[in-house]
Amino acid sequence: MPKLVPMTQTEYEAFYARLIPEYAADNVKAGYWDESEALEKSRKQTESLLPQGLQTRDHYLYTLYDGDEAVGLIWLRAEMDRPKKSGFIFDVVIDEKFRGKGYGKQIMLLIEEKARELGMQSIGLHVFASNKVARNLYESIGYEVSSLNMIKILE
Secondary structure, eight states: OOOOOOOOHHHHHHHHHHHHHHHHHHHOOOSSHHHHHHHHHHHHHHHOOTTTTTTTTTEEEEEEEEEEEEEEEEEEEETSSSSSOEEEEEEEEEEETTTTTSSSHHHHHHHHHHHTTTOEEEEEOOTTTHHHHHHHHHHTTTTOOOOOOOOOOOO
């Protein structure tokens, strides 16, 4: 049975090294950032969110294990100072070789359990519109669009 385990420092370093270029590329693809500035913007945003890395208050970073094998990860921030306690998922990744096997759904349901244990009443997330697989997964487990950004490229 897959389970969430708090991320180790070594896992965090690998996560961070992957996150910066991937988030930069997603923002370039979405038309938000210019490629020349994307890596630096991604690094700055991530550093502002996780100034103490794994020890950053109200941030929960987990690795999903199936037996002894790490198959994915998830990053949740607790927003407990709001009238309705909530969480926000900043990143969820299933390693490529494990995709299509139900781990995405499992990691999302397991993080819901953690959120409930922390007293959260809702969880939000952002998904780039081009990521249709993720959007379908989130909608299939009850996530709904709460706002929608739109863009028109002028040429």
